[in-house]
Amino acid sequence: xxxKIAPPEDRRFRDTFTRWAGRVRRxxxxxxxxxxxxxxxxxxxxxSAAAWQTRHGALRPWMAAGxxxxxxxxxxxxxxxxxxxxxxxxxxxGRLAAEETISTAIELGGRDDKDDPARAVVITRxxxxxxxxxPKDARPSFLRPWHAAIPVAAAAIGYLSWIPLPPAPVTQGxxxxxxxxxxxxxxxxxxxxxxxxxxxxxxxxxxxxxKLAADAKKLRDKLKQGAEKREVQAxxxxxxxxxxxxxxxxxxxxxxxxxxxxLGKLAENPDMKxxxxxxxxxxxxxxxxxxxxxxNKLEKAxxxxxxxxxxxxxxxAKKQNAPDVAKALExxxxxxxxxxxxxxxxxELAKAIGEGLSEDAKxxxxxxxxxxxxxxxxxxxxxxxxxxxxxxxxxxxxxxAENMKKQASQxxxxxxxxxxxxxxxxxxxEQLDTPEGQKRLEEELxxxxxxxxxxxxxxxxxxxxxDAQRGAGEAEGGLGGAPMPMPMAGQGSGGKPGNGSKPGxxxxxxxxxxxxDPFAGHSEGGGPGxxxxxxxVVDGDGVKSRADARVNKGKPMPGIVMGRTAxxxxxxxxxxxxxxxxxxxxxxxGAIERSDVPEEYxxxxxxxxxxx
Amino acid sequence: MSSDFEKRLERAREAxxxxxxxxxxxxxxxxxxxxxxLWGLVAGGHVLLEGAPGLGKTLLxxxxxxxxxxxxxxxxxTPDLMPSDVTGTNILVTAESGARHFAxxxxxxxxxxxxxxxxxxxxxxxxxSLLEAMQEHACTIAGTRHxxxxxxxxxxxxxxxxxxxxxxxxxxxxxxxxxxxMVPSPTEDEMTEILARTTGGAKPxxxxxxxxxxVLELRAACRDVAIxxxxxxxxxxxxxxxxxxxxxxxxxxxxxxxxxAGVRGAQSLVLAAKAVSLLEGRAHVSFGDVxxxxxxxxxxxxxxxxxxxxxxxxxxxxVAALIEAVPSRPENVExxxxx
Numbered sequence: 001x002x003x004k005i006a007p008p009e010d011r012r013f014r015d016t017f018t019r020w021a022g023r024v025r026r027x028x029x030x031x032x033x034x035x036x037x038x039x040x041x042x043x044x045x046x047x048s049a050a051a052w053q054t055r056h057g058a059l060r061p062w063m064a065a066g067x068x069x070x071x072x073x074x075x076x077x078x079x080x081x082x083x084x085x086x087x088x089x090x091x092x093x094g095r096l097a098a099e100e101t102i103s104t105a106i107e108l109g110g111r112d113d114k115d116d117p118a119r120a121v122v123i124t125r126x127x128x129x130x131x132x133x134x135p136k137d138a139r140p141s142f143l144r145p146w147h148a149a150i151p152v153a154a155a156a157i158g159y160l161s162w163i164p165l166p167p168a169p170v171t172q173g174x175x176x177x178x179x180x181x182x183x184x185x186x187x188x189x190x191x192x193x194x195x196x197x198x199x200x201x202x203x204x205x206x207x208x209x210x211k212l213a214a215d216a217k218k219l220r221d222k223l224k225q226g227a228e229k230r231e232v233q234a235x236x237x238x239x240x241x242x243x244x245x246x247x248x249x250x251x252x253x254x255x256x257x258x259x260x261x262x263l264g265k266l267a268e269n270p271d272m273k274x275x276x277x278x279x280x281x282x283x284x285x286x287x288x289x290x291x292x293x294x295x296n297k298l299e300k301a302x303x304x305x306x307x308x309x310x311x312x313x314x315x316x317a318k319k320q321n322a323p324d325v326a327k328a329l330e331x332x333x334x335x336x337x338x339x340x341x342x343x344x345x346x347x348e349l350a351k352a353i354g355e356g357l358s359e360d361a362k363x364x365x366x367x368x369x370x371x372x373x374x375x376x377x378x379x380x381x382x383x384x385x386x387x388x389x390x391x392x393x394x395x396x397x398x399x400x401a402e403n404m405k406k407q408a409s410q411x412x413x414x415x416x417x418x419x420x421x422x423x424x425x426x427x428x429x430e431q432l433d434t435p436e437g438q439k440r441l442e443e444e445l446x447x448x449x450x451x452x453x454x455x456x457x458x459x460x461x462x463x464x465x466x467d468a469q470r471g472a473g474e475a476e477g478g479l480g481g482a483p484m485p486m487p488m489a490g491q492g493s494g495g496k497p498g499n500g501s502k503p504g505x506x507x508x509x510x511x512x513x514x515x516x517d518p519f520a521g522h523s524e525g526g527g528p529g530x531x532x533x534x535x536x537v538v539d540g541d542g543v544k545s546r547a548d549a550r551v552n553k554g555k556p557m558p559g560i561v562m563g564r565t566a567x568x569x570x571x572x573x574x575x576x577x578x579x580x581x582x583x584x585x586x587x588x589x590g591a592i593e594r595s596d597v598p599e600e601y602x603x604x605x606x607x608x609x610x611x612x
Numbered sequence: 613m614s615s616d617f618e619k620r621l622e623r624a625r626e627a628x629x630x631x632x633x634x635x636x637x638x639x640x641x642x643x644x645x646x647x648x649x650l651w652g653l654v655a656g657g658h659v660l661l662e663g664a665p666g667l668g669k670t671l672l673x674x675x676x677x678x679x680x681x682x683x684x685x686x687x688x689x690t691p692d693l694m695p696s697d698v699t700g701t702n703i704l705v706t707a708e709s710g711a712r713h714f715a716x717x718x719x720x721x722x723x724x725x726x727x728x729x730x731x732x733x734x735x736x737x738x739x740x741s742l743l744e745a746m747q748e749h750a751c752t753i754a755g756t757r758h759x760x761x762x763x764x765x766x767x768x769x770x771x772x773x774x775x776x777x778x779x780x781x782x783x784x785x786x787x788x789x790x791x792x793x794m795v796p797s798p799t800e801d802e803m804t805e806i807l808a809r810t811t812g813g814a815k816p817x818x819x820x821x822x823x824x825x826x827v828l829e830l831r832a833a834c835r836d837v838a839i840x841x842x843x844x845x846x847x848x849x850x851x852x853x854x855x856x857x858x859x860x861x862x863x864x865x866x867x868x869x870x871x872x873a874g875v876r877g878a879q880s881l882v883l884a885a886k887a888v889s890l891l892e893g894r895a896h897v898s899f900g901d902v903x904x905x906x907x908x909x910x911x912x913x914x915x916x917x918x919x920x921x922x923x924x925x926x927x928x929x930x931v932a933a934l935i936e937a938v939p940s941r942p943e944n945v946e947x948x949x950x951x
Contacts, residue, residue, distance in 0.1 A: 083945075090941050099901075100842070100897070100899060101896060103842055107838075107841055116836075118836055121618055141951045
């Protein structure tokens, strides 16, 4: 607009106005630059504070760059919103009280109509106004109240960059186990549910087993819906506790005295020390195997003595009002008889075949006569004999039958227990006499080879409980945590880690001698099986104690110390507990309720310390 | 060129001073009324003076007319006044030769300074007889259009319409007046001076200080006064804001005004502002000039609503609110000036 003004007065006005406009625009731009810097620094200070708070220490000083960035943005805005000549003229008119002289002059100067009568007068007056005015009068203030943020924010950034970072915040996540788990079918629970069909010792145990199965089903349904992990873990722990309690229920409580009497009787027979230990441990599977070993023994007298011992033990248990223990012992006696019969039959047959036996069969016979590992030797020998019989020609078979008849007749009049039983020999001879009989015998042997000898009722129940216990462990593992190691009879022959329900054999000189050592340990499912898991009977007179303590003579310590049920409240090395915790420590009554144990675990902890 | 307009401005200032001095010899006080009447004279518009009877309205007009070397005529408006009494009529005249013909008998409207005294005492029909003359400076009688002799300047007086026997002026008639000047009651000192001057011996009439050519020269100079676009825009914004239908109109306008000023109002605002500038010796119009003339220019152009009348809101209050509400400069410039 100003360009069109013609000289000379117009040019004078243009020059003067341009000078004034430059001053005004510069200061306005400066104001915007400072405003931008103030905003940038304020944002930078906030960001610096955030960096300090979040411990991003290196970023803090860089936030001052926000001020420079803001200033650049402010300069950009100032450029975009640069005042036009008209706006500057209006501003100057207002500040110099020029009654719009300058604005009118700007407009007239820009018009093509140079003959406007008022033009020259207005422009001349505008020049006068501008020339007479002091720059101070029309200087726009570029400082605004918010520009105070520049030093304040800069100082804040400096301070925040200087002070040390705050300590790392303590993260407070969810309490352990508070997360929800949802599993359609948790593996392992089905083994507990299977307890429903297990044969129970009595109706009460049946009810308990059914309840265990029902609880497992309930837990499975709960998991389908989704539940807190710790709640599920607590439920599984309850199930495990109940299964453990069930495993150790034989001879527990009121029948304890009877069990201990029976154990005492069993321990009197050296051949039955292992069996006594197994029963003491409530390891009835092991007890079954020990009985099988005895049944396989060569000497009839040994077997008879074992039967007698079992009878006496059962009697002692009955006297001490432990019918379950007595029943279990009587059943073992029957099993011993049956097993002994089978072993004898196999042995006689093997001897009759004589040189016709393979080397494996001879080895199996040797193992069987040595007591072996129980049913396994019997199975092995049965298998070898079946093979040997199958290879016999009809002539050989006839010859074998005749030999056996002869031996049976020679055996007549001999005392029982010194040689093969006459009846057994006769039966075998008759069976071998005909091809049909031989077939029946082969069939019988095959059956013996394929099927291990049936365990006792208690042993079978214990196997199922152990399965259920393993299932509970699997379920625990399935929740994502490491399953709690459960104490179970293990196998640890030759110093190798035990892996199951077999007793530690104690071979290679590390355990007892060929399993005969009554102190041979058992594995807890993970360690070598040769540690001494149970003390023997301690002769009090031979033990020296500085404390001059009286040792509880003649009573073995519990073989499995589970910390839950084996010992009774008050049990120590030399004092037999009464099981009455309330009497022993009356002040501790209700201690769990008063303690800071979380509500959800109180029941479990309570059961843990519940006196039997 | 520069010196020419400077001289014209100087002459205008001098003429204004002379006229004010001459009027001041007769009229006591009423400085604003005299000033505003001169704006109308210079801007080439007509002026309506409103005030109670006996405040010197007629005397003021007669004095102004007396100071100007122009033909003066007076029309006393009464309820029975007929339009032809204002405009004149053709009458049958007999020539010396005996021939008869119609000759125009011009009415008082054909004066150069016309005093329409107590204009609101006549019926609207008679009032409207002034319309053509005021707007077009011409009068049509019996189909023949007769131009008025310039300068043509109507000065009307009216009593407040609340007074008995008055007819409110139609809006179209009011719009023809450039300014509506309110005549206030004199102060005690002024009243005393009036008594001293009017109750003694007869005074000589005021001197004729301005001739026809000088008035026309003033009017031409007024049109040549420059006005910047922001000032014109301000006048436009003021007028537009007086319309209650306009977005951003002040609340008082929305509440109290039925019709706002129109284009003629905006033209009058600028012309009156130019007259003010000229009489003050300036070659351009300022925002202040526009604000100065806003009340006399707009007060008779704003038609109050029922609510406005019921609440007793005067148009002067509305104009004051408009000046307050409508910014003269852009907001960013205004803020920078205030800092």
